[in-house]
Amino acid sequence: xxxxxxxxxxxxxxxxxxxxxxxxxxxxxxxxxxxxxxxxxxxxxxxxxxxxxxxxxxxxxxxxxxxxxxxxxxxxxxxxxxxxxxxxxxxxxxxxxxxxxxxxxxxxxxxxxxxxxxxxxxxxxxxxxxxxxxxxxxxxxxxxxxxxxxxxxxxxxxxxxxxxxxxxxxxxxxxxxxxxxxxxxxxxxxxxxxxxxxxxxxxxxxxxxxxxxxxxxxxxxxxxxxxxxxxxxxxxxxxxxxxxxxxxxxxxxxxxxxxxxxxxxxxxxxxxxxxxxxxxxxxxxxxxxxxxxxxxxxxxxxxxxxxxxxxxxxxxxxxxxxxxxxxxxxxxxxxxxxxxxxxxxxxxxxxxxxxxxxxxxxxxxxxxxxxxxxxxxxxxxxxxxxxxxxxxxxxxxxxxxxxxxxxxxxxxxxxxxxxxxxxxxxxxxxxxxxxxxxxxxxxxxxxxxxxxxxxxxxxxxxxxxxxxxxxxxxxxxxxxxxxxxxxxxxxxxxxxxxx
Amino acid sequence: xxxxxxxxxxxxxxxxxxxxxxxxxxxxxxxxxxxxxxxxxxxxxxxxxxxxxxxxxxxxxxxxxxxxxxxxxxxxxxxxxxxxxxxxxxxxxxxxxxxxxxxxxxxxxxxxxxxxxxxxxxxxxxxxxxxxxxxxxxxxxxxxxxxxxxxxxxxxxxxxxxxxxxxxxxxxxxxxxxxxxxxxxxxxxxxxxxxxxxxxxxxxxxxxxxxxxxxxxxxxxxxxxxxxxxxxxxxxxxxxxxxxxxxxxxxxxxxxxxxxxxxxxxxxxxxxxxxxxxxxxxxxxxxxxxxxxxxxxxxxxxxxxxxxxxxxxxxxxxxxxxxxxxxxxxxxxxxxxxxxxxxxxxxxxxxxxxxxxxxxxxxxxxxxxxxxxxxxxxxxxxxxxxxxxxxxxxxxxxxxxxxxxxxxxxxxxxxxxxxxxxxxxxxxxxxxxxxxxxxxxxxxxxxxxxxxxxxxxxxxxxxxxxxxxxxxxxxxxxxxxxxxxxxxxxxxxxxxxxx
Numbered sequence: 001x002x003x004x005x006x007x008x009x010x011x012x013x014x015x016x017x018x019x020x021x022x023x024x025x026x027x028x029x030x031x032x033x034x035x036x037x038x039x040x041x042x043x044x045x046x047x048x049x050x051x052x053x054x055x056x057x058x059x060x061x062x063x064x065x066x067x068x069x070x071x072x073x074x075x076x077x078x079x080x081x082x083x084x085x086x087x088x089x090x091x092x093x094x095x096x097x098x099x100x101x102x103x104x105x106x107x108x109x110x111x112x113x114x115x116x117x118x119x120x121x122x123x124x125x126x127x128x129x130x131x132x133x134x135x136x137x138x139x140x141x142x143x144x145x146x147x148x149x150x151x152x153x154x155x156x157x158x159x160x161x162x163x164x165x166x167x168x169x170x171x172x173x174x175x176x177x178x179x180x181x182x183x184x185x186x187x188x189x190x191x192x193x194x195x196x197x198x199x200x201x202x203x204x205x206x207x208x209x210x211x212x213x214x215x216x217x218x219x220x221x222x223x224x225x226x227x228x229x230x231x232x233x234x235x236x237x238x239x240x241x242x243x244x245x246x247x248x249x250x251x252x253x254x255x256x257x258x259x260x261x262x263x264x265x266x267x268x269x270x271x272x273x274x275x276x277x278x279x280x281x282x283x284x285x286x287x288x289x290x291x292x293x294x295x296x297x298x299x300x301x302x303x304x305x306x307x308x309x310x311x312x313x314x315x316x317x318x319x320x321x322x323x324x325x326x327x328x329x330x331x332x333x334x335x336x337x338x339x340x341x342x343x344x345x346x347x348x349x350x351x352x353x354x355x356x357x358x359x360x361x362x363x364x365x366x367x368x369x370x371x372x373x374x375x376x377x378x379x380x381x382x383x384x385x386x387x388x389x390x391x392x393x394x395x396x397x398x399x400x401x402x403x404x405x406x407x408x409x410x411x412x413x414x415x416x417x418x419x420x421x422x423x424x425x426x427x428x429x430x431x432x433x434x435x436x437x438x439x440x441x442x443x444x445x446x447x448x449x450x451x452x453x454x455x456x457x458x459x460x461x462x463x464x465x466x467x468x469x470x471x472x473x474x475x476x477x478x479x480x481x482x483x484x485x486x487x488x489x490x491x492x493x494x495x496x497x498x499x
Numbered sequence: 500x501x502x503x504x505x506x507x508x509x510x511x512x513x514x515x516x517x518x519x520x521x522x523x524x525x526x527x528x529x530x531x532x533x534x535x536x537x538x539x540x541x542x543x544x545x546x547x548x549x550x551x552x553x554x555x556x557x558x559x560x561x562x563x564x565x566x567x568x569x570x571x572x573x574x575x576x577x578x579x580x581x582x583x584x585x586x587x588x589x590x591x592x593x594x595x596x597x598x599x600x601x602x603x604x605x606x607x608x609x610x611x612x613x614x615x616x617x618x619x620x621x622x623x624x625x626x627x628x629x630x631x632x633x634x635x636x637x638x639x640x641x642x643x644x645x646x647x648x649x650x651x652x653x654x655x656x657x658x659x660x661x662x663x664x665x666x667x668x669x670x671x672x673x674x675x676x677x678x679x680x681x682x683x684x685x686x687x688x689x690x691x692x693x694x695x696x697x698x699x700x701x702x703x704x705x706x707x708x709x710x711x712x713x714x715x716x717x718x719x720x721x722x723x724x725x726x727x728x729x730x731x732x733x734x735x736x737x738x739x740x741x742x743x744x745x746x747x748x749x750x751x752x753x754x755x756x757x758x759x760x761x762x763x764x765x766x767x768x769x770x771x772x773x774x775x776x777x778x779x780x781x782x783x784x785x786x787x788x789x790x791x792x793x794x795x796x797x798x799x800x801x802x803x804x805x806x807x808x809x810x811x812x813x814x815x816x817x818x819x820x821x822x823x824x825x826x827x828x829x830x831x832x833x834x835x836x837x838x839x840x841x842x843x844x845x846x847x848x849x850x851x852x853x854x855x856x857x858x859x860x861x862x863x864x865x866x867x868x869x870x871x872x873x874x875x876x877x878x879x880x881x882x883x884x885x886x887x888x889x890x891x892x893x894x895x896x897x898x899x900x901x902x903x904x905x906x907x908x909x910x911x912x913x914x915x916x917x918x919x920x921x922x923x924x925x926x927x928x929x930x931x932x933x934x935x936x937x938x939x940x941x942x943x944x945x946x947x948x949x950x951x952x953x954x955x956x957x958x959x960x961x962x963x964x965x966x967x968x969x970x971x972x973x974x975x976x977x978x979x980x981x982x983x984x985x986x987x988x989x990x991x992x993x994x995x996x997x998x
Contacts, residue, residue, distance in 0.1 A: 013542070013546075014546045017542055017543040017545075017546035017547065018546065018547070020539065020543050021520050021523075021524060021543050021547055024520075024523060024524060024527060025520060025523060028523060028527065032531075032725060032727070033741060034721065034722055034723055034724055034725050034740070034741055035722050036720070036722050036723040036740035036741065037723065037737065037738060037740050037741030039738075039740070040519065040737060040738030040740060040741060040778070040779070041737070041738075041741070043512070043516055043779065044516040044519050044520050044737070046516075047512075047513045047516035047517065048516065048517070048520060048547075051550065221535070222533065223533055223534050223535045224533055224535040224536065225533055226531060226533050228531070238536065238539060238540070238543070239536060239538075239539030239540075241533070241535035241536050241538070241539060242532060242533055242535065242536030242539060242540070279539070280539070280542065
């Protein structure tokens with residue numbers, strides 16, 4: 001058995017090496033690759049990805065995992081965790097037939113092309129056949145995986161294992177009502193922030209320089225990672241000692257680079273925080289996308305959009321930007337960076353409206369998967385729900401149901417993880433405030449060691465040893481819910497808008 | 500057979516994808532990777548490299564190539580060239596037993612560590628056991644490959660296939676005498692250049708900006724490549740549409756970034772110049788390292804250190820550097836950039852002394868391989884030959900026989916390619932001047948289309964279809980020799996130094 005374990009670790013290590021190389025191919029593609037490099041890059045990715053898939057789903061791998069799994073009670077805790085996760089990955093991947101994967105890959109590729117064109121030409125009908133095909137494939141995928149309750153559960157599991165559509169209904173139900181209600185009150189409030197001072201050009205290099213200082217304060221290890229520019233910010237890693245953040249700057253948006261960098265920094269701290277001894281194994285990965293997002297949102301919103309944070313950083317930030325700290329106060333920035341404005345586009349949504357965009361998508365994709373809505377009905381359903389939730393008229397599908405890439409590449413069940421990230425973060429922070437009574441004094445001093453230590457112990461170090469609901473329960477004493485989050489936004493924005 | 504060819508191309512394509520990924524892992528390691536990423540990177544490289552090796556040396560690959568090779572007369576020219584090159588690579592790689600490769604890899608790794616320490620502590624004896632082991636392994640490698648004449652030929656073939664030690668003797672014999680003689684006369688000349696004006700700080704960003712302009716003029720396609728900073732400049736590529744140059748700047752050395760970038764640009768143009776239809780096959784590679792070097796040296800020295808070049812670029816260069824073009828003339832730069840000074844270190848050697856450093860190394864490594872010199876005798880032989888060839892006293896082994904990395908990682912037979920690059924370049928230029936009567940007028944106008952076209956047609960597009968001696972013969976009408984090179988330096992430096 002000792003030998004079986006050694007060989008398993010060796011093979012999983014090789015798979016991890018291939019995945020890391022794939023991540024580098026993709027990072028380079030989005031940061032430094034010259035435009036004409038794209039075609040060859042696609043083939044390189046396909047080759048490495050196929051090799052990793054072959055290794056993971058090989059009969060030897062399956063048989064070895066089967067044998068080890070049968071003896072799992074005799075294994076050490078670490079070995080058992082590894083065998084469980086690897087066996088799960090094996091079964092999850094091997095149950096999809098090869099020709100189904102080919103069909104899916106082709107449909108994703110045509111879906112993406114059709115979506116790009118449809119969005120450009122504001123022509124949903126031209127995208128519809130591809131979308132229908134992708135929904136059909138998603139349903140078939142759910143059948144291959146098997147599920148209890150809704151077929152949506154089979155898809156959700158790829159991104160948020162341990163969570164179910166039934167739980168989401170109960171979590172999102174109260175959330176959508178109360179959050180929508182709060183947004184309505186905010187919009188109607190006469191106490192709106194002054195944001196006219198934001199309307200100028202802000203030096204881009206200075207924005208960038210400031211994010212480096214901030215990421216260092218947060219605890220991001222620049223000897224084990226870096227930040228580069230990319231068109232669409234993302235975080236990736238090639239090992240826990242090599243984590244790559246990306247960001248972008250905008251001359252006339254003071255906050256987008258800053259909040260983007262803090263967000264990716266939160267992701268990056270998670271990736272730098274796995275257990276050293278889990279390196280090169282599938283345990284050194286996130287518990288779920290919702291947990292990953294919670295780390296990003298905690299830093300971006302709960303910390304980075306807080307008044308104590310700005311009491312410390314306002315003068316530093318303004319000095320970097322060659323602005324006079326005497327003329328712009330921490331409070332002024334705090335109000336402006338928390339400006340709530342219902343808007344059409346998810347990725348531009350503020351903290352207070354964001355979840356509503358997600359709930360809308362979740363409702364639609366779930367109805368599609370359960371056969372309760374036809375793909376052709378999406379635009380109407382989308383626009384009606386935007387009106388209900390955010391009181392917004394959608395002028396056209398490009399800024400409506402065609403705005404996101406996800407469905408075009410067959411990603412159904414992914415959206416809820418964005419909202420769960422917000423909820424998990426708020427739930428953790430209620431506990432963190434209890435566990436670390438000096439939290440906000442430390443934040444106001446630009447010190448985050450205590451906070452990072454809490455996240456390391458309760459989230460990062462576990463890697464995939466616990467599922468998301470378990471991480472939440474063990475660290476906060478409650479099941480995932482929207483309660484803490486609602487308390488958080490109602491308190492914060494009630495005060496900000498004098499409600 | 501059609502099918503066999505398709506499958507061969509598919510497999511070779513996958514091997515090429517792995518090699519490109521490996522090249523990216525290495526590029527990133529030398530440009531952007533954070534320091535702590537090194538350990539994981541090493542494992543990623545080992546995994547991908549082992550997979551590529553397995554694919555290339557698999558029995559199926561060998562049998563397929565054997566069958567195709569037997570029917571090579573029935574193949575199209577392109578297919579035959581591909582089968583020949585792939586079969587050669589297969590045999591060359593597969594003849595080395597697996598445990599020999601492991602032994603060699605370990606010896607290279609310890610050799611490198613020992614060399615780093617020995618160089619730092621100026622302690623050749625501490626490096627000696629590793630070096631002896633590596634020489635022994637090199638001899639065994641030669642036996643595995645087989646050879647005619649000197650065992651050195653078997654090693655030389657890895658870098659300069661088609662060239663033999665016997666030919667090198669005849670080429671280097673006259674070269675060392677006449678070049679050493681020329682250097683002696685230059686050193687004794689009273690007509691030395693004024694270089695005092697170089698002694699100041701030159702803005703590094705401006706040095707870099709100028710290289711980008713220059714590379715563009717040379718014809719380097721920045722939509723299919725880029726230039727980044729690295730500690731030791733190199734060129735690599737992930738496809739002919741994605742070629743990566745690197746360079747470095749030095750505040751107090753006006754020419755190192757410039758000449759380094761032109762040199763790597765020459766390499767890069769070669770990598771961008773392979774035939775489109777050879778992409779993802781082993782035909783889209785250099786004919787030999789000597790040919791690769793000839794492209795770098797042609798641009799760096801014959802063009803970049805010529806008076807017509809500086810007549811065009813001096814004002815542009817000086818303007819970039821915020822210097823007054825009225826105060827520094829093209830002639831002044833031309834003289835300074837061709838300043839000949841015998842020195843201890845190969846990588847800092849000027850155009851006129853460089854080959855002598857190579858010949859010294861060639862003589863020693865050949866004697867080692869043929870058993871005519873023991874490794875322990877290297878320091879004495881080195882220092883004596885430095886005195887003879889360059890009239891220089893070597894103060895210690897760190898600036899003597901421990902200066903180069905090559906032997907420490909088992910690279911024997913590599914050094915001659917540097918000198919051959921210089922000779923090939925000069926030989927080509929004698930022909931280019933005949934074929935392109937306006938060459939120097941064009942250079943003086945900053946136009947290189949004619950030159951690049953000649954190199955594309957006569958060198959780049961052939962990839963590995965021709966061996967180095969064939970490329971030289973077909974493009975110049977003569978076998979490789981030192982004649983053109985000696986004519987070139989004797990004329991150029993005779994004039995510069997009034998000899």
